[in-house]
Amino acid sequence: MFNKRKMLAGSLSFLSALALVGCGGGETADSGGSQGTGGSDGDKELTFMFRGGEDEKKAYQAAINAFEDANPGVSVNVISTDADQYATKLQAAIAGNDIPDVFYVEQGDVMAYVDNGILKDITEEVENSDFDIENVWEYGINSYRYDGKNIGQGNIYGLPKDVGPFALGYNKAMFEEAGIDLPDPDTPYTFEEFVEVGKQLTKDNDGDGELDQWATGFNVNWSLHAFVWSNGGEYLSEDYSEVLIDSPEFIEALQYFADLQNVHGLTPSVAQAQTLDTYQRWMNGEIAFFPVGPWDMSTYATLDFEYDLVPWPAGKTGVAAT
Structure with a gap:
């Protein structure tokens, strides 16, 4: 945990990593709100905001208990939200200057938050602690480094969760x-095989003339990568100096992704997705294929149907990617 200071918004992330960060800014112990206040007995309170399921809540509560035992006189006020509400509630806290002391930030937002004076530079705290930075995936650490110009180098403003x-x-x-x-x-299925199988799995089961079962429900922010990479495309050059989304491989993959809905009808329409999002439709057993992250495992254990895992469909490289 770090001293109170000021910090996130949703943007396209290339990983699902989130970070614990300390806020940077000018808040004081008697500022009120969720910044943490000094009690009459001299105790201090830190506010910790995160998103996650019940399993994660249990794990973090155990860590918080250990922290409080190791730091007498310091208590932690926990604020937890569902994943789909987190960014909105955090933005509201930032706008109201009622920012938690420690909270998650996606690495895609590090640059903007540092530039706006929201994130605290925690390099010194990390390097002068017992924390073994060499024992963490280097790319994970570097995703939260920023030198004022480039992400990936410079001082540390967060640690990967x-x-x-x-x-x-x-x-x-x-x-x-x-x-x-x-x-x-x-x-993996080829792109063509995936469409053919998908057509067989997209149905009107109750005969009312409206589809109620679909092959897919992919979100473009999180699923397009698999199609682009397996098709030999890239978003950025290796040194991040050039945007490559106008390459033939990228355009072909994006068109294929769009065609799953607009040409083949394998995905709920925009209007149908607004009525009930595709995540809930997957949970309800209405969608055949859907992304699964490690963080989903405890939730998916309660599904009413059996599911299994396969590679993502592969484009012209013939190799699945994620």
Whole structure:
């Protein structure tokens, strides 16, 4: 935990990593709000805001208990939100100058938050503590370095919480009901095969003339990467100096992704997704393929259907990517 100071907004992230950070700014102990206040008995309070499921809450409570035991006179006020509410509530706290002392920030927001004086430089605290920075994936640490011009170098403004890939999950019951062979767990579908299988899994089950089962429900922010990379495309050059989204490989993958909905009808329409988002439709057993992250495992354990994991469809490289 770090001294109170000021900090996030949702943007396209290339990893699912989040960080614990200390705010930077000019707040004082008697500023009020959730910044932490000095009690009459001299005790101090830190506010910790995070997003996550019940398993994560239990894990963090254990860590907080250990922190409080090691720091007599300091208590931690925990604010937890659902993932879909986190960014909105954090932005509201920032706008109201009622910012938590420690909270999550996506690495895609580090530059803007540092430039606006919100994040505290924690380099000295990290380097002068017992924390073993060499024991953490270097890219994870570097994602929270910023030198005022470039991400990846300079001082540290956060530490990675977790990093995990998106696997591709599929609803086994849908395959069995449709009489389709289950996907090979080691061999990805080609783009063309994925469309053909998807068409067989997109149905009007109740005969009312409206689709109520779909092949996919991919969010472009988190799922497009798999199609771009497997098709030989990239977002940026290796040294981050050139944007590459106008390459033929990228354009082809983006067009394929759009066609899943606009041409093949394998994804709920925009209007249908607004009525019930695709995450909930997957949870309800209405979607055949959906991303699965390690953070989803405890929630998906309660699904009413059996699911399994397969590689993402592969473009012209023939190699699945995530």
